[in-house]
Amino acid sequence: MTPNREDYLKLILELGGDEQQINNKQIVAGLDVSPASVSEMLSKLVKEDLVIHTPYQGVQLTEKGLRFASALIRKHRLWEVFLVEKLHYSFNDVHEEAEVLEHVTSDTLANRLDAFLEYPEYCPHGGKIPQFHEDLHEARRKTLVDYPVGTKVRIARVIDEKDLLDYLVALNLSIHEEYEIAEMAPYEGPVTLKKDDKTILLGYKAASTIFVETV
Numbered sequence: 001m002t003p004n005r006e007d008y009l010k011l012i013l014e015l016g017g018d019e020q021q022i023n024n025k026q027i028v029a030g031l032d033v034s035p036a037s038v039s040e041m042l043s044k045l046v047k048e049d050l051v052i053h054t055p056y057q058g059v060q061l062t063e064k065g066l067r068f069a070s071a072l073i074r075k076h077r078l079w080e081v082f083l084v085e086k087l088h089y090s091f092n093d094v095h096e097e098a099e100v101l102e103h104v105t106s107d108t109l110a111n112r113l114d115a116f117l118e119y120p121e122y123c124p125h126g127g128k129i130p131q132f133h134e135d136l137h138e139a140r141r142k143t144l145v146d147y148p149v150g151t152k153v154r155i156a157r158v159i160d161e162k163d164l165l166d167y168l169v170a171l172n173l174s175i176h177e178e179y180e181i182a183e184m185a186p187y188e189g190p191v192t193l194k195k196d197d198k199t200i201l202l203g204y205k206a207a208s209t210i211f212v213e214t215v
């Protein structure tokens, strides 16, 4: 599936584009697309006044872009909670369903779903669910690659991207688990996580989309 403009806006917000500049490399990794398609889409988003682009630095959401992305993420994450809690989907299988549902969900439906689910705070991937008309500002902004070797961390949030979620499930890594960052290879090499006798070797790209809290 080729990512559309909504997917870009949501990813930019998930990566922290409400407050800081997100570089093209992070978008390439998060959406698994070519650098050329990222540049092309970003210039469209600039024209629509949804992002501000600073050459060689990155993009940041405008107020309009933030409002738009927040509303979509709210619908997306509410559906994810519904699918996991009520229909017993696994956390790597909800993304695509939610992706479709978010676009056909009116504000009224989203608000009723929110009430039905008893106002959940987080989605199954640890992302914050904004209130109706509230702009999303994630509290968890640091990823595995932002901490030095030896730091003890709890996995707090992962980016909603199907391949990434499948990869995490294959590695047997889940939200809320605690690990020590045991090794980091130089030049953006793999990151090694350790917990008791469990060792996980993560690619740098994936590690840079996994948000953690120190413990």
Ligand SMILES: [Zn+2]
Binding pocket: 077, 080, 123, 124, 125, 126, 127, 160
């Ligand atoms: Zn999610």
